[in-house]
Amino acid sequence: MSGHVFVVSEWLPKKGCEEKWWKHCKEVMALSKEREEGCVRAHATRQIAHPGSPTQSKFSIVLLQEYVSIEAFDAHCAADYVKNVFEKYVGDKKSALVEEWRCRLFSE
Numbered sequence: 001m002s003g004h005v006f007v008v009s010e011w012l013p014k015k016g017c018e019e020k021w022w023k024h025c026k027e028v029m030a031l032s033k034e035r036e037e038g039c040v041r042a043h044a045t046r047q048i049a050h051p052g053s054p055t056q057s058k059f060s061i062v063l064l065q066e067y068v069s070i071e072a073f074d075a076h077c078a079a080d081y082v083k084n085v086f087e088k089y090v091g092d093k094k095s096a097l098v099e100e101w102r103c104r105l106f107s108e
Helices: 018-035 070-078 080-091
Strands: 004-012 037-048 059-066 100-106
Touching: 004 018, 004 070, 018 037, 018 059, 018 080, 059 070, 070 080, 080 100
Parallel strands: none
Antiparallel strands: 004 059, 004 100, 037 059
16 A cells, blocks of 8 residues: 555543643644654544534544554554553543544545
């Protein structure tokens, strides 16, 4: 696979955990932009209501990322700061802040 990879990951925080999860998302996206050579852009976004977009997703936080290659995305996934946050706040049932999530990759 060659070319840029666009990543859309959607997150449904557990009730009462949205602000904590938002903070971690913002931190990971900032570190991704700062430390990953293959990261073109990384943004944490929140869903907003607007009359021109009458539907809402249950996923209130969406991370939008662009990488120069699939290998650059793989390096992102292997970064300690990504793995640590994911393991603690998504994978560990005792400390999880996330109820549900999904991640999709796209190319041009």
